[in-house]
Amino acid sequence: MRRGDDALATVALVSRLCTEGLRPLKASEFWKLTANLNAGPSCLLGTSAGDLAADNELSVEVAERVAGLIGRATALAFELERLQHSGIGALTPFDEHYPRRWTERLGPKAPPLLYAAGATELLDSSGLGVVGSRDVSPTGAEVAIEAAKCAASRGIPLVSGGARGVDQLAMNAALDSGGAVVGVLADSLSRKLRNADVRAAIHDGRAVMCAPYGPDAGFSAGNAMGRNKLIYAQSAITFVVASDKDKGGTWSGATETLDNQFGRVAVWRGPGEGPGNAGLERRGAVPVTEIEQLELLLDSDEFDPNIGAPSLAGSMEQGTLFGAALS
Known part of the structure; x- marks a missing residue:
């Protein structure tokens, strides 16, 4: 370059x-x-x-x-x-x-x-964001995995934060299903690249890992909060699998996006949901009770990935x- x-x-x-x-x-x-x-x-x-x-x-x-x-x-x-x-x-x-x-x-x-490291051309495409709690339940984990398979089947990138829990489960499932991933990190990019699975996905042209902080910057809550909006902005829809109520990074990222219209938000309303999911629906997130609804939302004009804030x-x-x- x-x-x-x-x-x-x-x-x-x-x-x-x-x-x-x-x-x-x-x-x-x-x-x-x-x-x-x-x-x-x-x-x-x-x-x-x-x-x-x-x-x-x-x-x-x-x-x-x-x-x-x-x-x-x-x-x-x-x-x-x-x-x-x-x-x-x-x-x-x-x-x-x-x-x-x-x-x-x-x-x-x-x-x-x-x-950024990897297939940076993936950043040209909007994807399906999948986010949620680090301590997701087994049922919620299955929801995250099925959502990731949905992205892979449609040939769009899975966008997430690379953290333990929902993020990592969804990213792994997308890659296992032959899909591509965009990881927007709040932790050290250099350290992430030491992971053998990440390096293999990058070598295959199916992953890009990126961070708005220094390549060696470690995790902090502030970095995570600053990173969250980037996931929503990169995605045609971001699907919240499980959120705490009134606290935590997932809740903060989703409510900030809903309040400022940084992107489109859907929320899981079914077995495995988190205690904050109902609150996100009340604040404007679109409820999803079956994974098939994600495909309908991706096809909907309401979720046109080109709709956003006025051009900077x-x-x-x-x-x-x-x-x-x-x-």
Whole structure:
């Protein structure tokens, strides 16, 4: 993959690699800054803090921060090359296969940088998301497995988070059924790639593992919360198998998506469901009592995968999405 200047500038602005005491931009800060540039972020390369402040209406403090981040572009290029040799690439909105649904559905909450390994072309397709509790019951586990088989039979990727429980059961079942998987991780991507089954699926072109955090970043509850919305945005539908009520990552991810319309949510209402499933239905998730209903929902206009939030790219062209200047 040939890295363009806009992509490299994006990595320099937001990556936590080679920070050397610098504070990378958060996603919202990145989108706010780039929405007010006259060109792509590559226009910042080689520009002094004084010129950045004058040309882009930035405060001196912000301009110095941006200049410091941009100044590490060369060091980052070498680090990205090292990662590439280990099978991990970096995707930005200026790269092929960056998930367009993320910018369309999430707007300024979309991560500007994604580390990925495997068949990144799978990120071009919407899939069936399957999520749920780590401590799912045996009956709920069977529901997750049948949902994964549904995705495989339709030839669409199974999208999940790679965690123990529903995530891992569904991903394994999709691969066992000859399907493909998209794993959006909240844990170390590098460590995930040490798994022999994951490496085999990647070698066969049937899996991509990705994370919006550094390749070696460990699991944290905050990372999981930030990751959850990406699963929903990537999926035509996300099917919640089992959720706790009013707590836990599954509940938080589903309610955040329902409240903000990041994606479409269906919820299992049958044997093996979790204590929070009824609450998710009341909040707007579509109830599913038979796995066959998932196929009907995937075919339904109501679940058109192209329906989402207003396009971030279009808003950036109008220059009105985030206001005047980064502060």
